[in-house]
Amino acid sequence: MAGGAGELVLVVEHDPAVAELQRRCLTREGYRVEVELEASGAPDAVARFRPDAVVLDLSTTTTPVDLYRRVASALVARPGPPGGRVVAVVGPIDPALARNLGAHRLDRPFGPRALVRAVAGALRHGGSEGTRELRAGGLVLDTAARTCDADGTDVTLTATEFDLLRYLARNPGRVFTREQLLESVWGPGAGAGSRTVDVHIAQLRAKLGDVSPIRTVRGVGYRLDA
Known part of the structure; x- marks a missing residue:
């Protein structure tokens, strides 16, 4: 698995136990991690923490595309170097709807390796390769x-x-x-x-x-x- 180089990942996850597992998994790979348990608070959390990438749980929101776009816009607008990207975490979803959720997506349930691969891919896509x-x-x-x-x-x-x-x-x-x-x-x-x-x-x-x-x-x- 590709390791992090101190990049900050914001985990937005409604289930505290799952959020903690994600935090431990990403921390072990060298990423810094902040957690937000309310999906509605994701845009404000992006502005507050200025993460390099966001793992965004969309499985419980009734407006996943709208929330995804708000978070993606907050990442683009945030101060600091460009490059943050969103990993959309979804449950069963209409394929037509899924096409509006970017290139990086995780279907629940997923394992640690899939999470790390998705985050590393999002960072590469955003121009943050990490320090070799x-x-x-x-x-x-x-x-x-x-x-x-x-x-x-x-x-x-x-x-x-x-x-x-x-x-x-x-x-x-x-x-x-x-x-x-x-x-x-x-x-x-x-x-x-x-x-x-x-x-x-x-x-x-x-x-x-x-x-x-x-x-x-x-x-x-x-x-x-x-």
């Missing part, structure tokens, strides 16, 4: 090739080490608790304890040596310095 390279000092991560370069030296990382380093690098300067890192990198219900994070951080520091930008924030957790 993440840099921090002498460290360079190629998120597509999943390679790590430390001051010109290739560093071999395990899949989890790479995912952990990538997540920190996409959020430079932000302090994460061990519990936040467990949820975002290992995923909910992974069964890993906080000690697992400490072990992987220690392994990363050992492999990266003096180039390591990972810092311990005593009593809180870890951050990566850009």
